[in-house]
Amino acid sequence: QAYNCLIHFYKRYLQKMAKNTSSNVFRTLDVDQYNEDNYKEDNDSTDPAALGPNDTLITSLLAANKPVEALTHLLSGATLGIKDQAARTASLTLAMRVLMAIKASQIDDAVAQLDNENRDVLMKFIYRGFEVPNEGSSAHLLVWHEKVFTVSGVGSIVRVLTDKKRV
Numbered sequence: 001q002a003y004n005c006l007i008h009f010y011k012r013y014l015q016k017m018a019k020n021t022s023s024n025v026f027r028t029l030d031v032d033q034y035n036e037d038n039y040k041e042d043n044d045s046t047d048p049a050a051l052g053p054n055d056t057l058i059t060s061l062l063a064a065n066k067p068v069e070a071l072t073h074l075l076s077g078a079t080l081g082i083k084d085q086a087a088r089t090a091s092l093t094l095a096m097r098v099l100m101a102i103k104a105s106q107i108d109d110a111v112a113q114l115d116n117e118n119r120d121v122l123m124k125f126i127y128r129g130f131e132v133p134n135e136g137s138s139a140h141l142l143v144w145h146e147k148v149f150t151v152s153g154v155g156s157i158v159r160v161l162t163d164k165k166r167v
Contacts, residue, residue, distance in 0.1 A: 053077035058094060067101040068110045074098050075118040078125075081165035091167060092132070095125040100140060107147045119152045123160045124167045 053074045061070035074095055102110055129141045
């Protein structure tokens with residue numbers, strides 16, 4: 001008798017489940033829009049040279065021994081997601097000059113003056129600097145990475161690694 005009751009319960013339960021799942025009204029999200037084939041990158045029609053950091057201003061700040069101010073100008077005017085390789089290389093070269101000009105004892109103060117968005121851009125430059133190391137730059141970039149990580153945490157690394165807009 002208990003066996004028949006259990007079979008009757010399962011039959012009713014399965015019929016009820018079949019009715020509920022046959023309807024697709026509950027699907028309100030269009031998952032096809034996230035398909036790789038439908039993805040389109042944002043194309044900026046503006047001139048990438050006009051968007052970049054002011055080279056002469058940053059060079060003059062470095063010459064005036066104001067590397068922290070040069071860093072803030074560099075990060076606030078950084079071009080993200082440009083396709084022109086020459087502009088990207090010039091931007092990285094300028095960023096590396098600024099980062100190498102700041103002494104290890106000044107890094108804490110420089111990072112503390114930045115907001116979260118600029119720290120994320122700085123972390124992008126740090127990772128890009130790791131891709132093309134120069135003599136002595138890797139050790140200095142590791143110090144920068146440690147200081148930015150101390151202030152921003154893991155979230156900064158995750159945002160930088162998942163962002164499609166590169167420096």
